[in-house]
Amino acid sequence: MRKMLIVLAIVMSFAMAATAFAGSSAPNLTGKWKGKMQIHDKTRGFVADEVVTMVITEQKDLVFYGEKAWTQNGKEVKEAFSGVITPDGDIYLAEEVDGVTIGKHKNGAITFYYLEGGPTRMAIVQEFVKQ
Numbered sequence: 001m002r003k004m005l006i007v008l009a010i011v012m013s014f015a016m017a018a019t020a021f022a023g024s025s026a027p028n029l030t031g032k033w034k035g036k037m038q039i040h041d042k043t044r045g046f047v048a049d050e051v052v053t054m055v056i057t058e059q060k061d062l063v064f065y066g067e068k069a070w071t072q073n074g075k076e077v078k079e080a081f082s083g084v085i086t087p088d089g090d091i092y093l094a095e096e097v098d099g100v101t102i103g104k105h106k107n108g109a110i111t112f113y114y115l116e117g118g119p120t121r122m123a124i125v126q127e128f129v130k131q
Contacts, residue, residue, distance in 0.1 A: 026085050027105060029056045029064055035110075035128035037070065042121050052126055062086070101126075 033054040039047040056066035065082045080096040085105060093101040093112070103112035103126075114124040 026062045030059050032131045033128040034131050035126050038125045040123050054128055
């Protein structure tokens with residue numbers, strides 16, 4: 001009987017969470033975003049105002065995907081991502097190569113923070129405005 005009550009409680013928790021997601025209204029993030037990055041990495045040191053673009057290709061409710069592009073050492077770099085946005089505007093991106101980016105959507109702008117440890121350690125702040 002105790003196990004049955006625990007299972008019932010878990011099922012009810014998932015049902016309430018699903019209802020909360022179904023009722024949430026996520027902002028439309030699809031489209032092109034343009035921004036700047038501030039970086040510190042082991043090889044280049046501090047880099048300010050590096051231009052970056054982001055295209056969010058498709059969004060379904062709170063989940064979306066797209067690609068970011070920037071120039072590094074004279075070459076264009078592109079990286080795909082998958083992301084989620086919470087009803088409060090918090091954003092989490094799973095980067096294609098490695099790492100997780102955490103950010104916030106507020107007043108039509110997005111600010112991201114990225115940290116990577118290890119031998120290629122780096123810290124990045126990206127600020128985007130929708131085009």
